[in-house]
Amino acid sequence: MDAERNKVAELQANHLAISRELATAKSQELNQRRELIHASDEIDGLKKKHQREVMDLEMDVKKRDRELREVAEDLRMCRTDLERERETVSSLKNTLSHQSTSHLTMTTQNHALEAQNSALQSQIDTYAQTVSDLSLKLESTQKQVDELKKEAMESELTRRKLHNMVQELKGNIRVFCRVRPVLEDLSAGFSFPDPRDHKEIVVHSSSSSATGQERKETYNFGFDRVFEPQSTQAEVFEEISQLAQSCIDGYNVCIFAYGQTGSGKSFTMEGGPTESSAGMIPRAVEQVFRGADHMKSKGWEYKMEGQFLEIYNETINDLLGKGEFDKKKHEIKHDPKGGSTRVTDVEIVSLSSASQVRSLLAIAQSRRSVAATLMNERSSRSHSVFTLRISGVNVGLEGCAGTGEKCEGSLNLVDLAGSERLNVSFANGADKERVRETQNINRSLSALGDVIAALGEKGEKSDKHIPYRNSKLTYLLQNSLSGNSKTLMVLNLSPLAAHLQESLTSLRFATKVNNTTIGTAKKYTKAS
Numbered sequence: 124m125d126a127e128r129n130k131v132a133e134l135q136a137n138h139l140a141i142s143r144e145l146a147t148a149k150s151q152e153l154n155q156r157r158e159l160i161h162a163s164d165e166i167d168g169l170k171k172k173h174q175r176e177v178m179d180l181e182m183d184v185k186k187r188d189r190e191l192r193e194v195a196e197d198l199r200m201c202r203t204d205l206e207r208e209r210e211t212v213s214s215l216k217n218t219l220s221h222q223s224t225s226h227l228t229m230t231t232q233n234h235a236l237e238a239q240n241s242a243l244q245s246q247i248d249t250y251a252q253t254v255s256d257l258s259l260k261l262e263s264t265q266k267q268v269d270e271l272k273k274e275a276m277e278s279e280l281t282r283r284k285l286h287n288m289v290q291e292l293k294g295n296i297r298v299f300c301r302v303r304p305v306l307e308d309l310s311a312g313f314s315f316p317d318p319r320d321h322k323e324i325v326v327h328s329s330s331s332s333a334t335g336q337e338r339k340e341t342y343n344f345g346f347d348r349v350f351e352p353q354s355t356q357a358e359v360f361e362e363i364s365q366l367a368q369s370c371i372d373g374y375n376v377c378i379f380a381y382g383q384t385g386s387g388k389s390f391t392m393e394g395g396p397t398e399s400s401a402g403m404i405p406r407a408v409e410q411v412f413r414g415a416d417h418m419k420s421k422g423w424e425y426k427m428e429g430q431f432l433e434i435y436n437e438t439i440n441d442l443l444g445k446g447e448f449d450k451k452k453h454e455i456k457h458d459p460k461g462g463s464t465r466v467t468d469v470e471i472v473s474l475s476s477a478s479q480v481r482s483l484l485a486i487a488q489s490r491r492s493v494a495a496t497l498m499n500e501r502s503s504r505s506h507s508v509f510t511l512r513i514s515g516v517n518v519g520l521e522g523c524a525g526t527g528e529k530c531e532g533s534l535n536l537v538d539l540a541g542s543e544r545l546n547v548s549f550a551n552g553a554d555k556e557r558v559r560e561t562q563n564i565n566r567s568l569s570a571l572g573d574v575i576a577a578l579g580e581k582g583e584k585s586d587k588h589i590p591y592r593n594s595k596l597t598y599l600l601q602n603s604l605s606g607n608s609k610t611l612m613v614l615n616l617s618p619l620a621a622h623l624q625e626s627l628t629s630l631r632f633a634t635k636v637n638n639t640t641i642g643t644a645k646k647y648t649k650a651s
């Protein structure tokens with residue numbers, strides 16, 4: 124029992140201890156519960172704080188993310204910029220390297236230029252000195268030039284006097300003879316025995332006598348110049364060109380083409396369309412223009428005018444006019460003092476260039492072709508007179524006053540009507556018009572011969588009557604056919620055997636003219 128008691132006591136003691144322990148444990152548990160509540164409060168607080176912090180952090184993270192993206196974008200842009208900048212830098216580097224190369228080159232060039240510059244500067248100094256020396260020389264040369272210009276103008280006067288003396292020595296009336304080439308068969312017997320001076324022509328003819336014997340004859344003629352068939356227009360003109368100069372110097376010049384139909388008068392005067400075949404009219408006009416141009420350097424200024432007339436059956440027609448042929452009345456007016464001649468109501472064309480003459484010749488030709496059914500007929504049966512009038516004044520040169528001297532000259536180029544004799548069959552009344560034409564032609568050609576003969580006879584006798592009024596032709600050319608003028612007759616001969624008798628008649632007529640001596644030419648000048 125004791126054991127039991129002891130055991131109960133022990134159990135009670137244990138119980139007590141356990142109760143105490145339980146009480147302690149309870150209080151501890153209470154404390155712990157309190158602590159736990161407190162801790163749980165703390166945990167809640169902490170959780171809330173944590174939540175807040177998490178939210179803050181999330182927001183922070185988002186912000187950071189945004190910022191990061193922005194930074195990344197910035198970075199990307201910066202990279203792009205950087206790339207671009209790098210490229211720019213690299214191209215700038217290239218440029219710089221080029222620039223420095225060119226800079227180097229330019230520096231080198233600059234040095235060279237500086238060297239040149241200094242060399243040039245010294246040259247300029249030398250030149251400046253030379254220029255000042257030359258200015259002095261120029262001044263004295265200018266004086267010399269002025270004196271020389273004066274001398275030139277004076278020597279021009281001497282040249283004109285000498286030129287005229289030469290022309291006078293050659294004779295104020297001269298005769299050339301030109302035989303055209305054979306275009307057909309049967310040439311007449313011409314020979315030219317003077318190959319050095321070309322002044323002679325021999326005609327060989329053979330005829331049968333009454334007894335049937337063949338008779339051979341030769342006829343010798345001499346002229347100032349004989350042109351053989353192969354002579355060119357240029358060769359013929361060479362001999363004539365001096366007369367063009369006389370016309371510029373203020374003389375009246377008259378050049379006739381005389382000969383039977385088909386002997387080459389129109390060819391000689393007007394010529395063909397090519398430069399080499401151009402006749403005396405275009406060549407003379409060209410020469411006058413050239414001469415006038417040359418005289419400009421001697422202080423002369425010229426004005427040129429042209430007119431082209433036809434005399435058909437003693438009626439004057441204007442080949443450059445517009446009126447109908449043979450209708451209008453044209454009168455011839457002479458100025459005895461000035462030595463000029465005007466025809467009323469005719470077209471006078473002011474010539475500014477030599478080439479104009481071609482169109483004038485063409486106008487004349489077409490006018491004639493309208494006036495005649497057979498153009499060649501009309502031109503064969505009429506005289507045509509191309510007149511170039513030239514008037515000049517000495518206006519001087521720069522730095523050298525002109526003398527004011529004036530001169531007026533004229534150049535008449537006359538294509539005469541065919542000189543063949545009157546055919547008796549016409550005289551029987553077969554063709555009255557043709558007879559009238561032929562009579563008129565013969566009358567005017569013999570009037571021309573009479574005028575020339577009278578001029579030759581006149582010599583010193585100033586009162587000798589010259590029958591200018593016997594034909595329209597001689598009256599028109601009165602001022603160019605006096606002792607004061609220069610006359611050239613070109614006798615054109617046909618080479619045909621059939622024309623031999625006509626050729627002999629023409630040669631005899633031309634010989635008479637050639638034997639005539641006409642007085643000293645007078646030029647028409649006026650001091651202003």
Ligand SMILES: Nc1ncnc2c1ncn2[C@@H]1O[C@H](COP(=O)(O)OP(=O)(O)OP(=O)(O)O)[C@@H](O)[C@H]1O
Nearest residue numbers: 303304383384385386387388389390391502503541
């Ligand atoms: N020197 C020459 N060279 C070449 N052909 C020429 C020469 N002379 C004249 N002729 C030619 O001879 C022909 C007759 O010449 P042209 O018409 O000039 O004679 P013409 O005497 O004027 O005659 P017309 O009195 O009928 O007018 C023309 O065909 C012309 O071209």
